[in-house]
Amino acid sequence: MPILQVEHIRKSFGQTKVLDDISFSMEPGNTLSIIGSSGSGKTTLLRCLNFLERPDAGVIRVRDEVLLDAGEPKKVTDRETRRKRLHFGLVFQSFNLFPQYTALQNVTLAEELLAHDTPEWKADKSQTLKRIRDHGVELLAEVGLANRMDNYPHQLSGGQCQRVAIARALALRPDILCFDEPTSALDPELTGEVLRSIRKLAERNTTMIIVTHEMDFARDVSNTVIFMDNGRICEQGDPREVFDNPKQERTRQFLARYHGEDAR
Amino acid sequence: MDQFAQQFPVVFKTLNVGFLQTLKLFCVTLLGALPLGLLLACGEISRSRVLRTVIKVLVWIIRGSPLMIQLLIIYYGPGLLASSISAEAAASSPFLNMLRNFRWSGGEDGRFAAASVAFIINYACYFCEIFRGGIQGIPVGQEEAGLVLGMTGRQIFFKVKLLQMVKAILPPISNEIITLVKDTSLARIISLQEVIWAGQAFLKGSQGISGVIWPLFFTGVYYLAANGLLTVGFAKLEKKLGYFR
Numbered sequence: 001m002p003i004l005q006v007e008h009i010r011k012s013f014g015q016t017k018v019l020d021d022i023s024f025s026m027e028p029g030n031t032l033s034i035i036g037s038s039g040s041g042k043t044t045l046l047r048c049l050n051f052l053e054r055p056d057a058g059v060i061r062v063r064d065e066v067l068l069d070a071g072e073p074k075k076v077t078d079r080e081t082r083r084k085r086l087h088f089g090l091v092f093q094s095f096n097l098f099p100q101y102t103a104l105q106n107v108t109l110a111e112e113l114l115a116h117d118t119p120e121w122k123a124d125k126s127q128t129l130k131r132i133r134d135h136g137v138e139l140l141a142e143v144g145l146a147n148r149m150d151n152y153p154h155q156l157s158g159g160q161c162q163r164v165a166i167a168r169a170l171a172l173r174p175d176i177l178c179f180d181e182p183t184s185a186l187d188p189e190l191t192g193e194v195l196r197s198i199r200k201l202a203e204r205n206t207t208m209i210i211v212t213h214e215m216d217f218a219r220d221v222s223n224t225v226i227f228m229d230n231g232r233i234c235e236q237g238d239p240r241e242v243f244d245n246p247k248q249e250r251t252r253q254f255l256a257r258y259h260g261e262d263a264r
Numbered sequence: 265m266d267q268f269a270q271q272f273p274v275v276f277k278t279l280n281v282g283f284l285q286t287l288k289l290f291c292v293t294l295l296g297a298l299p300l301g302l303l304l305a306c307g308e309i310s311r312s313r314v315l316r317t318v319i320k321v322l323v324w325i326i327r328g329s330p331l332m333i334q335l336l337i338i339y340y341g342p343g344l345l346a347s348s349i350s351a352e353a354a355a356s357s358p359f360l361n362m363l364r365n366f367r368w369s370g371g372e373d374g375r376f377a378a379a380s381v382a383f384i385i386n387y388a389c390y391f392c393e394i395f396r397g398g399i400q401g402i403p404v405g406q407e408e409a410g411l412v413l414g415m416t417g418r419q420i421f422f423k424v425k426l427l428q429m430v431k432a433i434l435p436p437i438s439n440e441i442i443t444l445v446k447d448t449s450l451a452r453i454i455s456l457q458e459v460i461w462a463g464q465a466f467l468k469g470s471q472g473i474s475g476v477i478w479p480l481f482f483t484g485v486y487y488l489a490a491n492g493l494l495t496v497g498f499a500k501l502e503k504k505l506g507y508f509r
Contacts, residue, residue: 050412082414090412096405100427100508109423110413154509172414 001064003028003207004176009058009070011044018044019055020231026176026224029205033218033239036228037254042211045228046178049209051085062087062175089174093181095161097153103164104149107136111171139167143197159190163197170201177201179210215258219243227251268478274471275463275479282462283486285372289379289448289458290490294441296384301391308396319392326389332450334386339378339454342366372457379451383444390440398433399425431505438498445490459483 002025011019019041026032034042047053049060051068060068067084076084097106111132115121121128140149143163153161162182169177179198183191195217201208202221212218218225219239226236227248235248246252308319326334346364354361368374402425410420449460463480466473473479 052408052411078416082416085412086414088412092405092409094403094405096403096409098406098409098424100431110410110415113415113419113423152508168413 002026003063005059005061006049007059007061009045009048009055009060011041011048011053011055017231019048022058022231022233024226024233024236026207026209028175028207030223031202031206031208031210031221032224032226033222034209034211034226034228035213035215035218035254036234040228041231042228043180046090046180046209046211049176049178050088050090051081052090086172087175089169089172089177091162091165091169091177091179091182093184095153095158095165095185097161097164097168099153102150102152103140103145103156103160103167104133104136106153106164107139107168107171108132110168111135114172136167136171139170140164142200143167144193157190158186159193162186162190162194166194166197166201170206176207176209179208179212181211181213183212183214215243215255227254229254271466271473271476271479274473275466275482278462278465278471279459279479279483279486282457282459282483285376285456286445286448286458286486287490289376289383289451289456290445292380293383293387293444293448296380297387297391300384300388302395304388304392305395305399308392309399323389323392326386327393331382331386331447332453335379335382335450335454338382338385339368339375342368375451375454375456378454379456383448383451387440387444391437394433394436394440395429397436398429401432402428427505431508434498434502434505438494441498442491442494445494446487449487459486 005025007023009019009022010017022041022045024032034045036042044053048055055068055070057070058068059066059070067087098109101109112129115128115132118128137146137149140146143166145160145163145167148156148160148164153164156164162185166182182198183194186194191214195214198208198210199217199221210218210222222239224236225239225242227234227242227246227250229250235242235246235251242251243255246255304319304323307315308323310316342363346366349360349364351364354364368378406424406428407420410424415423448458451458452460452464455461460480460483463483466476466479468474
């Protein structure tokens with residue numbers, strides 16, 4: 001059974017069509033990479049999944065629960081939206097860590113806030129806080145930052161910041177973790193460490209959607225690749241197929257340009 | 265020199281009393297203008313176009329005209345307005361009736377109340393613009409990061425944005441507050457008995473001392489001392505918030 005089904009998503013900003021009839025589905029534990037030139041709608045698609053944008057049309061289903069049916073104009077409460085968006089986690093291109101909190105606090109803040117008013121919190125506040133803290137420490141250790149827990153974001157490198165952001169997104173145990181060009185703001189030296197962390201997650205069968213310009217990484221790590229062009233899915237399939245044997249002329253052009261850059 | 269030594273205790277005591285009034289106006293203004301400014305700032309970034317326009321016009325009027333004139337209008341305005349409203353007109357509308365009957369109470373209390381109102385409105389408008397800049401200056405990514413982590417709007421404001429905003433607005437706010445210490449002297453125009461008024465009294469003659477100008481000059485020391493303290497305080501606060509960027 002697919003964990004995520006996206007059906008006929010459309011989105012326009014004013015006159016500009018940004019997403020045009022996007023449909024795909026993915027199986028649990030798989031990694032999906034989305035490639036395509038800037039402005040092809042990749043980021044907007046992720047933002048729709050995370051309820052940062054509302055699609056004009058289409059349906060989003062997670063494990064058969066309809067999270068969003070743009071055709072139904074019924075008003076959804078804030079509380080509902082919050083519950084629904086927690087199916088997804090999002091790692092931003094620009095990290096968006098909270099500067100006034102340490103790495104560990106960045107990871108634990110949301111979980112602590114969610115724990116308020118739960119029976120567990122009322123029963124034993126300090127025990128709950130300890131459990132959340134331990135979870136945060138564990139997540140930071142997984143991304144290789146056990147020794148930087150008490151550092152503030154400005155004391156960390158870009159790569160370290162992005163790894164904190166990954167740990168933060170994992171803290172709420174999302175069903176699907178989304179990455180929006182996670183290495184685009186990093187210089188090549190720091191890109192590797194972030195990609196390694198993502199690769200580790202893939203090996204542990206974390207369900208992930210990765211928007212990226214790192215072609216070799218996408219080919220290597222994902223089970224499925226989607227090539228987007230002009231708001232449409234131009235081609236999708238097994239990464240080896242899409243990268244080595246693209247069926248669409250547009251895909252070929254796009255990949256040729258990337259390989260050209262590699263050769264330079 | 266003998267004469268100065270004789271005058272000093274008298275002058276010092278009088279100026280202290282005046283400066284107490286200065287400080288009182290300063291504190292009341294801050295207590296009123298900081299929250300009112302935040303409220304105005306929230307209105308200015310609200311979705312209501314009408315509210316935004318009303319606040320923009322208010323800010324333009326208040327920031328665009330001298331505080332001294334605002335003081336005069338707020339202190340003398342109600343009396344003038346009342347005399348121009350006829351009894352019949354007042355009978356026809358409770359609002360006009362209220363205007364017709366409103367007076368600042370006589371004496372120093374009335375002057376202080378009027379000055380407080382004028383200063384609070386004036387400074388709230390300046391604070392409003394600073395707060396708005398502080399709120400809008402926070403990258404939109406901070407809000408989005410909070411949203412995807414399932415935070416409520418309240419939580420995002422209090423747990424994520426507020427401290428960043430405080431840090432960002434601290435320099436312009438401290439600037440404004442230091443200006444306020446000195447601006448309180450404008451209340452002299454409606455004869456509020458603040459420190460300048462107290463110093464000036466010795467020019468005309470008071471408590472057996474007349475024709476001396478040094479008390480007026482000496483009032484500067486009070487402002488310097490107050491602003492020195494404030495500067496040190498704000499520097500400490502800035503340092504305290506320096507732990508993040």
